[in-house]
Structure formats: C-alpha cells, structure tokens
Amino acid sequence: AWEFQEAVAEVLAVKALAALRHCGLTRLVVAGGVGANRRLRERLDADAAAGGLRVFYPELELCTDNGAMIAFCGARRLMAGARTGGGGAFAIRPRWPLNELTAET
Structure with missing residues (x-):
C-alpha cells in the first residue's frame, strides 16, 4: 500500500x-478528498518549494x-422541486x- 501511495503522490505532484x-x-x-493525503501534501510542498511554486490546502x-x-447538491435540488427530464441529459x-x-437549475 505504501508503494502505491508513493507512486500516486509522485505522479500527481509531477503532473500538477x-x-x-x-x-x-x-x-x-x-x-x-485527495487534499487530505499527508504524503501527497509532503511531496507537493517539497517539489513546489524546490521549484519556487506555492501550494495551498483547505483545513x-x-x-x-x-x-x-x-x-448534497442533488438532494438540495430534489427538495427544491427539480426533476430530471429529457433522458437524463444535464x-x-x-x-x-x-x-x-433553484428548481430550474
């Protein structure tokens, strides 16, 4: 599991x-959710600092x-009276x- 996490953190940091x-x-x-991953944060912070870039995260x-x-957004739309139509297009x-x-959006 650690090796997979490390590989994903590396790919995401390099590409981002x-x-x-x-x-x-x-x-x-x-x-x-990805912003909660400690290893990804560490990797992004280190690589960004080395390249003169800055990374920000929510709490x-x-x-x-x-x-x-x-x-949650879908539930709010349903409670507002929104209905899907047209074969599920959106x-x-x-x-x-x-x-x-609103019910229309």
Missing part, C-alpha cells in the same frame, strides 16, 4: 506542478470527498454556488 509551469502559474490549490476537516458534496457547471440553486 508541470501544468503550473506550462501555464505560467506559480500557485496551486489542492481541494477535495483537513474541509478536505472531504467531492461525491458527498455532489450528493448541463455541466464547473462552478455552482449553492446559493444559486
């Missing part, structure tokens, strides 16, 4: 920091599984503040 450099950025925010209690957040919204929820 390479993407920052490629885009000319210097800061990375790691959120969601550990806020690093939860995004699936729980998606389910629009993708990369940013969706909960205060914008």
